Amino acid sequence: MSDARDRGGHYIAGDWRDSASGACIAVEDPATGEVIAEVAEAGAAEIDAAVSAAHGVFRARTLIDMPPFERGLMLHRVADDLESRREAIARTVCLDTGKAISVAREEVGTAVRYLRYYAGLADKVEGRSIPRGGGLVDFTIRSPFGVSGQVVPWNFPLELTARSLACAIATANCAVIKSPELAPLSGIEVAKACEAAGVPTGAVSILTGYGAVAGKALVTHPLVRHIVFTGSLATGRDVLRSAAERVVPCIMELGGKSAAIVYPDADLDLVVEAVKSGAFLNAGQNCNAMTRLLVHEAVAGEVLDRVEAMVAALRLGPGIEDNDITALISRQQLKRVDDAYRGALDDGARLVVGGGALLDRPGNFMPATLFADVRPETALGQHEVFGPVLAVTTFKTAEEAVAIANGTDQGLASGLFTRDLDLGMWTAEHLWSGQVYLNGWFVGGIETPFGGVNQSGYGREKGQEALEGYVQTRNIGIKVSARPNLPPRTI
Numbered sequence: 001m002s003d004a005r006d007r008g009g010h011y012i013a014g015d016w017r018d019s020a021s022g023a024c025i026a027v028e029d030p031a032t033g034e035v036i037a038e039v040a041e042a043g044a045a046e047i048d049a050a051v052s053a054a055h056g057v058f059r060a061r062t063l064i065d066m067p068p069f070e071r072g073l074m075l076h077r078v079a080d081d082l083e084s085r086r087e088a089i090a091r092t093v094c095l096d097t098g099k100a101i102s103v104a105r106e107e108v109g110t111a112v113r114y115l116r117y118y119a120g121l122a123d124k125v126e127g128r129s130i131p132r133g134g135g136l137v138d139f140t141i142r143s144p145f146g147v148s149g150q151v152v153p154w155n156f157p158l159e160l161t162a163r164s165l166a167c168a169i170a171t172a173n174c175a176v177i178k179s180p181e182l183a184p185l186s187g188i189e190v191a192k193a194c195e196a197a198g199v200p201t202g203a204v205s206i207l208t209g210y211g212a213v214a215g216k217a218l219v220t221h222p223l224v225r226h227i228v229f230t231g232s233l234a235t236g237r238d239v240l241r242s243a244a245e246r247v248v249p250c251i252m253e254l255g256g257k258s259a260a261i262v263y264p265d266a267d268l269d270l271v272v273e274a275v276k277s278g279a280f281l282n283a284g285q286n287c288n289a290m291t292r293l294l295v296h297e298a299v300a301g302e303v304l305d306r307v308e309a310m311v312a313a314l315r316l317g318p319g320i321e322d323n324d325i326t327a328l329i330s331r332q333q334l335k336r337v338d339d340a341y342r343g344a345l346d347d348g349a350r351l352v353v354g355g356g357a358l359l360d361r362p363g364n365f366m367p368a369t370l371f372a373d374v375r376p377e378t379a380l381g382q383h384e385v386f387g388p389v390l391a392v393t394t395f396k397t398a399e400e401a402v403a404i405a406n407g408t409d410q411g412l413a414s415g416l417f418t419r420d421l422d423l424g425m426w427t428a429e430h431l432w433s434g435q436v437y438l439n440g441w442f443v444g445g446i447e448t449p450f451g452g453v454n455q456s457g458y459g460r461e462k463g464q465e466a467l468e469g470y471v472q473t474r475n476i477g478i479k480v481s482a483r484p485n486l487p488p489r490t491i
Helices: 002-006 044-059 068-084 086-097 101-124 157-170 185-197 211-219 233-246 268-284 300-312 331-346 398-405 421-430
Strands: 010-012 015-017 024-028 035-040 136-144 147-151 174-179 204-208 224-230 250-253 258-262 290-296 350-353 369-372 389-395 413-417 435-438 471-479
Touching: 002 015, 010 044, 010 185, 035 185, 035 204, 044 147, 044 174, 044 204, 044 211, 068 086, 068 101, 068 157, 068 185, 086 101, 086 157, 086 185, 101 157, 147 157, 147 211, 157 174, 157 185, 157 204, 174 185, 174 211, 185 204, 211 224, 211 233, 224 233, 233 250, 258 268, 258 398, 268 290, 268 300, 268 389, 268 413, 290 300, 290 398, 300 350, 300 369, 300 389, 331 389, 389 398, 398 421, 413 421, 421 435
Parallel strands: 147 174, 147 224, 174 204, 224 250, 258 290, 258 413, 290 389, 369 389, 413 435
Antiparallel strands: 010 015, 010 204, 024 035, 136 471, 350 369
16 A cells, blocks of 8 residues: 555555556656656546445445534644645645746645635534424525545646545535646645545545546546536536536536736736736636736836836746746647747737747746737637736727626636726626636635636635535425324423
């Protein structure tokens, strides 16, 4: 068991296992292209073993019958273990994903906070009493679905694993998690923490495999009764087709094409600060990244000059050296972003600063890139790039700005910058996205609901609202006798 654990095996039903096929996945450091680890590659057999074990735990009511506060204490123990290994895990996350070491440290901290937040809510998932009149007692209970199949993305694998796992355990669901093949090492760290915390055998399994094989086996498994998916729209559609066949509820987060509106009275220092993190954190590989900057024509020149100066000063290099612009996750992702860059040039966008893929050096690097005069209908104005590329478009009126911001098929996040409260509130109400940021970016937190509208998906992660997606309301009605059949007695 310990050998498989050290080799990056699967954590299935409390045991560390190699794949039956013996197949492995090589894990590359995105900053160098060097192989830093190998992990076992899950196939349908490993997924079936994990789901079957989880289903057995669910049928045995192991988590359901556990007092909710004890489920919370268990999540606190998972958090304790991650926290005790914080620096080592941060280094693993940095090398696994390519992100800056400071961002990796924040990710460990966020994962711990998710676990502690939902630990505190485990004993607060309540039903309600429904008045029905004499002779009737009626109430609701909030019940788990069973086995929750969770497909985790590669951009923030540690915190997103912790987030959905915490919600599942808090609500007495069992979880089978497929870690991303491009960044699988975070999942192993969470599995170690679950083992150390004494999570009941089989309640949580974490495996690594390719989406087309392991991911498909998970979301189509007949014993999986709940799906959590974060990823691309194309893959999300495939997941939803499979779920529809079996009528399985899903929580879907499918990315975005988020826009920020800059009005003439905006604090431009805040704008530049928000652009730096919103557009370029983690090399732009964020679902709710600021990908479009819509600037009123009265301040367009000054905004563009300020943003250009900021972008030109960003340091590019390996995440372990805590650079501003770090490597993209893979060579394939680098090519996708480079194709978007070249397509923008072909569509007439004006390159202000930056450029294409840097193929003359190790790793998957592309400089922070700023385009101006981007027409909203072009590919760069419509489609998610998932890289360090920002598109700037000007507007004349608030109505025009909102129309451009809402003019894509997605709606995960949006934002605006103004000192005018009336204008800010009007704009926030008219921006059609799951979250709206005012005078900043990434303004939401663990405590605030997160999710999309339109083709950015549905269901909510984060906040108390997230737990709603992990439980189903069941009703119990009791007919009671109007008068108890007891002999009279003197009081």
